[in-house]
Amino acid sequence: MKWSDLSDNWCPVARTLSIVGDRWTLLILRDCFLGMSRFEQFIESSGMTRHILADRLKRLVESGILERKAYSTSPKRYDYVLTDKGQELAPALLTLRDWGKKHMPVRRATSA
Template sequence: MRWDMLDEEACSVARTVSVIGDRWSLLILRDCFLKVRRFEQFQERLGVTRHVLADRLKKLVKTGVLVRSAYQDRPARYDYRLTDKGMALYPVLMALVHWGDTHGADGRARPVHYRHRGCGALLDPVTVCSECREPLDARDVAVEPGPGLPEGHGLLDLVLGARG
């Protein structure tokens, strides 16, 4: 399967993955949330080749995750910032960070702490149910076919089979 087919899939993960599902894009986004904005800065921090960086930035702009805007004229210089759509990826990044800290760290201490300005405490991200506010566990969530699931889609069998 080729990647340009993924965004037409009836799967929300596949559509998201077609936008941000390569390694460099995720690392670029991490840096965006740390307020990195310029090509040279991304390049130096990530160690990615300029060719690939240019390609990924172009792709993220095209998909509306970043916006490219001039921060000076003469000579024209551009930077890259998160749009609202890009900002909405914050839970994804925080979930990645948290998993890395708790399951991929091999006992190493956390490189970064996150302080909630609202309550002043150091925080962990917790994913909860929007309705009852209880933390989510895969075993407590049942999948059901939604209105956007095409008839005869292979996913239907899985969804029904996974019931109970």
């Protein structure tokens, strides 16, 4: 089953996952909540390829989660900012963060 097939599913979780249900999209949203808004910032923070980032940003803009705002006309450059709809995802991201802190702590090697 393709992600896009979930957009018509009866389950609201499945429909939501059709938009935000992959790691790259969640990392973009994380970065937006941390104050990032520019293409290069997302690349540097996440390590994803430019192609993947462009695809995910397009999907988030089309779904009304992010809005593109021009900050330069020559060359054309955009900020990607959370809409009100996007801001409503904050509790979900915070829950994922808190769960990760509790159940997947960073394991550091001990010094010998």
